[in-house]
Amino acid sequence: MRPADKLRAVRVLRTAGLLDLRHPALTARSSLAMRRLGPIAGAAHISARRNPDDLALVDELGELSYGDLDRRANALARGWAAAGAEPGQVIGVLCRDHRGVVDSMIACGKLGVRLVLLNTGFSRVQLADVACREGVSALVHDEEFDELLSAVPATVRRFVAWGSSSELEALIAANDDGPLDLPRQQAGMVLLTGGTTGTPKGAPRQVRSPLMAAQFLDRVPLRRGDTVFIAAPTFHGTGLTQFIMTLALGSTIVLRRRFDARATLEGIARHRATALIVVPTMLQRILASEPERYDTSSLRVIMSAGALLPTDLGNRTMAAFGPVLHNLYGSTECAVATVAMPEDWQAAPGTAGLPPVGCQVRLYDDADRPISKPAATGRIFVGNGLSFAGYSGGGHKDMIDGLLSTGDLGHFDTAGRLFVDGRDDDMIVSGGENVFPIEVENLVEAMPGVAEVASLGVADEEFGQRLRLYVVLEDGSTLDSSAIRNHVRENLARFKVPREVVFLDELPRTATGKVYRPHLEGRTQHER
Structure with missing residues (x-):
């Protein structure tokens, strides 16, 4: 980040409640924890030490405090270590959204093993291919996915997280939950691309600076003390990034194993949720479920990401819930590119918005020349501190001037707001146009x-x-x-x-x- 961006990022984090410069020693320890543990376990570790009794998680089994999460992850990490897991190994997680996936993500960071988040929609072949390519040595899974694991070699250790019995809960109950030493280095995690064709690619991540959080919090105003209903799956970038943001803020996360529109609306009303994290198809189903019958007045933020938000769907969301819609545009590889805040959408419906602090977005033509003229369509390239460094199986996205291709085409309006016109490979030529x-x-x-x-x-x-x-x-x-x-x-x-x-x-x-x-x-x- 440029010096001016760093100063702005610090202000964003202070406003959100993520950074307190009155306690420099605590800030230094937090920075060390983030570098060693990674973003998930680091965020949970910091919040557990600041406010251990604060409510961290609500799922279908009940409530857990930040202290509970910390202790459970300590015990689970010790249980895995006793079963042979060592720093540098790889654990895959194939779970729906519940406390077991949270325990596993935090325990991976504490143990210094690499985390691979697996898509619950995988086929048997996709799962086996990814497990082999990423070098997975152990799999945490829900019992319902037993059949999917049949193509994975028997040498890969299995741990059931949710089912008729939970091996994770047994390990947590059987092991010491006292503090653990920080691992020597962060093992990182692997997010997977959407996988709409063939086997999904792995996009490794290592986040070392808490300032990177400002790239989300600058234009998605989550705050300490929020209650965030994360409907988008946490194995995907949309749900995962906001899960990490909420952990870091020490706020409350609400999860459900399966998305259900009416249950989501009921959960917002029951828990007085201040933020809702969704993908566009979830918004479509929510709007078809008579949202006016539920008290959703607590919502300050609805963040939609993960796919392009149709203009009509965004307009209907604003009409139903008020000026709370935040449309985030990014990708697995580049994380965040732009965010349309409610005022952006009202001024220019359909827009993907403006880049947050520390992000650059440029358009290039087919000859790799920059495009600056409003309304002119070009290939979208993004630069930020969250972009990946290449696929785990080899290869990379196109790059120009240090910026990463999103694979999309778009244009800017006269106010500099981005509009995404579609995938580069989706465009067709009809009658020469x-x-x-x-x-x-x-x-x-x-x-x-x-x-x-x-x-x-x-x-x-x-x-x-x-x-x-x-x-x-x-x-x-x-x-x-x-x-x-x-x-x-x-x-x-x-x-x-x-x-x-x-x-x-x-x-x-x-x-x-x-x-x-x-x-x-x-x-x-x-x-x-």
């Missing part, structure tokens, strides 16, 4: 009677390529394909009109809420 599917999807999704929309590019004799739209209708809707194509024809250029419209009961999605496009191909039988 570039077509960005998101523009058509947003237009159709805003039609009365439409619930969700996705698209694919397909071959076309006249235009070379055209879009095929996949549409999920709201109950009772009588829209047909002609009405949808006519609506696009009346509002956009002719070459953007979809060649066909396919109606589905639901869109196929990954565990993180992204549309799983390979499962869309070939679905043409339900056009009407």
Whole structure:
């Protein structure tokens, strides 16, 4: 960070309640803990020493304080060590969101082993491939995933976290929960890419400076004392980053094993949640679950990330909950790029917002030349202290001038706000013109009677390529394909009109809420 950015970052952290410069010795010890333990265990360690009796976690089994989390992780780390786990080894975690996944993440940092967060939507082959590539020596898993583990070598030790019995709870109960020495060095963790095609790639992370937290807290105003309902899965960057932020602030985290829209609304009301962390498909389901029937007045922040937020969905969220929407744009590889705060969305619906402190966002053309003209589309590149250093299996994202490609195309408006036009590889050329599917999807999704929309590019004799739209209708809707194509024809250029419209009961999605496009191909039988 530049000196000016460091000063601004310090102010952001002080405002959030994460940094207290009146106690320099405590600040120095906290910095050491973060460097040695890593961001998850470091954040939990610091909060346990500041306020051990404060409420840390609420899940379906009850409540745990920060002191409870610290002691449980100490005991679990000792249990794993007795079972043969050593610093430098790798533990994979395949769990839904509950205290077992929290215990495991913190214990990995305390023991100095590398943490690999595994997607609960994996196939058997994907899980086996990732476990082999990342060198996983032990797996923590929920009992429901036993069958997935059948392709993983028997030499990989298993620990059940949730099921008819919990080996994690047995280890915690059987071992000393007293303080542990800090490990010699941080082992780091591996986040996995979305994996909508093939085996997900591993993106290793090591975070050593607490100042990096300012890149989230600058434009997502979480504060000490908040209650944060994390609906997005914690194995994914969206849920994980805000989980770490909440731990570091010493605030309360609310988790549920499975997402349920009505249960989420009930949880917000019951726990007086001040923040809600979601992916866009969760927002869609929440808005379809009569949110007006629940008391959600405590919410100050709804943070949506993990996929592009359709403009109509963002507008309906603001109408239902008020000016609380924060639309974060980033990726597994670069973490955060921009955030649209409520005032940004109100001024420019659909925007991904502005870069927070310490982040740079630039656009480049196909010749790697920077683009600065408003409304001109280019490839999006990001620079910050949170970007990864390369995939664990080898390879890297494209880089220009030290900035990392997100793989997306976008443009700036005259106020410098970023708009994401779609994936670089999603763009199609129709009749010699570039077509960005998101523009058509947003237009159709805003039609009365439409619930969700996705698209694919397909071959076309006249235009070379055209879009095929996949549409999920709201109950009772009588829209047909002609009405949808006519609506696009009346509002956009002719070459953007979809060649066909396919109606589905639901869109196929990954565990993180992204549309799983390979499962869309070939679905043409339900056009009407």
